[in-house]
Amino acid sequence: MAIGANDAAAVTAFNRFGLGARPGSLAEAAGDPRGFLLEELWTANVALIRDRAPPSGTEALQAHYLQQERVREERAKMAAAAMQTAALTPTPPVVSAMTPSRGPSLSPSSAPPMAPSAGSMMAEPAKPEPATAEPPRKPPVQQAQFLAEAEARLEKQLEARAGLVERLVAFWSNHFAVSVAKSGELRAAAGPFEREAIRPNVLGKFSTLLSAAESHPAMILFLDNQNSIGPNAAPGRFAGKGLNENLAREIMELHKLGVGSGYTQADVTEFARAITGWSVSGPNSESGAPGAFAFKPNWHEPGARKILGRTYPDAGVEQGRAVLDDLARHPATAKHIAMKLVRHFVADDPPSDLVATLARKFRDSDGDLAVVVSAFVSDDRAWTPQRNKIRTPLEFVVGAARATSFQPHDPGFYLPALGLMGMPLWQPSGPNGFSDVSDSWASPEGMKARLDIAWAMGQRMRGAAEPLPALKTALGETASPDTVQTIERAESREQALALLFMAPEFQRR
């Protein structure tokens, strides 16, 4: 149908709730923007990555452990060889005892001195000097996994019909934040965490999502629970080791109840004791597949725990699960989650009546996230015409690529851009995730970075779409005359696209 009066609502559907319009999609949604979003919610398996999925988290961690083992062996061998050489040859070392010299020859397998022009935006550009004979180094397995995960995620975001579900995936990934900066293990496991713990549960029960997230190896490792040992568990065997409250605290504060909702330090400590033994099988584990979640009964603090006024008898791993289940159903959790959802999608200062409505939906449906989100996008108060929020860096770059149908979906294009704008993938500075208020993105340096990225994207995407059709794709007829004229008067296509991406109508949602 023709784009008309419902344009503004369709733009809101794509920008506030989705990942931006693709060619023709505003017209598809214009008849019933809310229905268009709901339809995506009810599409079977819409959140899952099924084609060309990267290896599982357990496999990724195993590959990482194997690599570490090889590196250790290599180092040991080299050290031994060095000692032997030193012992056997007091005179100048015999050449044959040394590692074979590669020599200065240009091997035919060496990388060409210049990459083809289709290389990625910010990939290290080839130097004009001739390449040396160094063979290209393979990236470590955890980095290969990370890149494969990034690509699979990006593919989903670019191909999503509306992008609401992908926005929810990103929302929950940020809610249950882990960071790849912590260790090689996290770099390997962060992508699988989103794929295995978040995606299957993003439209299911919150309690299921919570349990999957908190027991995933990535979360256990990120919040140091793998070595949290009950003070009275197998006494004497673990001298110098003990309880670590990190995971328990963040579950209570960040993942569920919210700070200031009435829990005490005693609750945190008790909860930490309840989840002692929640761990990850190490490389040489006999108790389970290396890299998988493992409950280690020997490390579990024996006895009943009292948390938020309720007593939980010792039931091994089930003790912690019972606590999680109750926390998932705590009224403070419903309010906390409702507030975060509204703040993310609608306004930094979320209207309290809308938050209350969604919190009630959350409680009434026993935390059914599809019900909560359906109620959210069906609520008039979520469709205010004012565009209060600034797109996050992720929404910004994905929105630009969707508006221009830019190919290829190469993560080498997006990852550095996200980093430069302060939102490196799966790498928030702390367990509270990236900030979700507009001010933190629309800071002076944030806007400058955004402008530079807009320019880089304009150059990159100029072959993919004409600026004025891209404007129509993204904003329909809703752009102001000033914006249209500014784009029309650009000195080049790349500048015109950059101006489109920087336009207030494109930045705000």
Add this chain to the structure above:
Amino acid sequence: MVRDPFDPALSRRGFVRAASAFGALCGFGFLPAAASAAGARDPRFVVIILRGAMDGLSAVPPIGDPDYATLHGDLAFAASGDRAALPVDGAFGLHPSLAAFKRLYDAKQATVVHAVATGYRDRSHFDGQDVLESGNPGPGRTESGWLNRTLAALPGGGKGSLRGVAVGATAPLVIRGPAPALGWAPPGGLAPAGADLTQRVLDLYAHSDALLGERLHAAVAAEKVASEQRDAEGPMKKPGGGPVEPMRLAAAGAGRLLAAPDGPRIAALAFDGFDTHQNEGAAQGLLAQRLQGLDAAFDALHASLGDAWKDTVVVAVTEFGRTVRVNGTHGTDHGTATAALIAGGALAGGRVVADWPSLRPERLYEGRDLYPTADLRGVLKGLLADSFGLSPKTLAETIFPESAAAAPMKGLIA
């Protein structure tokens, strides 16, 4: 009417001649055909696309034209005074930013072709750049650029010793197409958005988004302080302050690649920021800064190509020119004819080639623009023919389709 515009006697009377020659569009007096040098040389060919429509009347000011000073107003240069152009002959000068180009000109290694335009007569940047780079007679066909088709027409089809390279973050259309080309970008990551784009975004926010405008303003102000700090720190200037250094770096990299014995032989670069609607400036200002960058690029190519410079042609071209009259915001609007700047050791240079149409108001194209008297395709075809020995048929059908009427300009190359 065929005359030799390079006759010194004529040149001195250039503007007398020009007025009478007005009817002879593209009526170039061709120089004697140069001996084909393609066989003896290892030719290098560099194309620089200047995006935004360079003001040819400021880059190569026609200081001898009696109407110039009046019409080009406070943007006009003169033979002397505080807006003195670099002198090249009585008729033309060079913008003071073009000092290195002037040295090459004096060494007979630089040429200007003036009052030149593509076949495109409307004034849209997008379409104008498409026509300029695709080499097609009109807009709408952008599947390949003329430099790419040149590669395809050379022995090896772009895969042999005569290979191409696109310099910069993205390949300009002129070198895109089926023939393979390499890509190279100067190290240093992302090229920041330039002053022109920044100003346009700020202008847009000023009308429509106070918050975003305030934030971006704050960032720009901070950046200004930081760059003044860098300037104050002395000669170790880091790139990133203005457009000049990135332009120099891109050109230097291109030169090194082309100088390598087994490196590519053909390069394409693109510089932006020539759309000077506001505060164009004369000896200083927006255009002066861009031309300084272009001059630095010529200089860097000269230096980095070394011995290969003698076999080199560098041609800088833009999509169209700008209005002869100054607009209401100390700038110029979209026009028609402009100047093409050519440099290289392979040239028979030291000349401004022009069948000057004059700036008398009744001689202006549509009453506002410099009248085009030379077809840019003829200039490029002449350079390609004498650099690579390409046949007139290939040039007129494949590389610049439907351009038989624009004959290759002869004698540009020594």
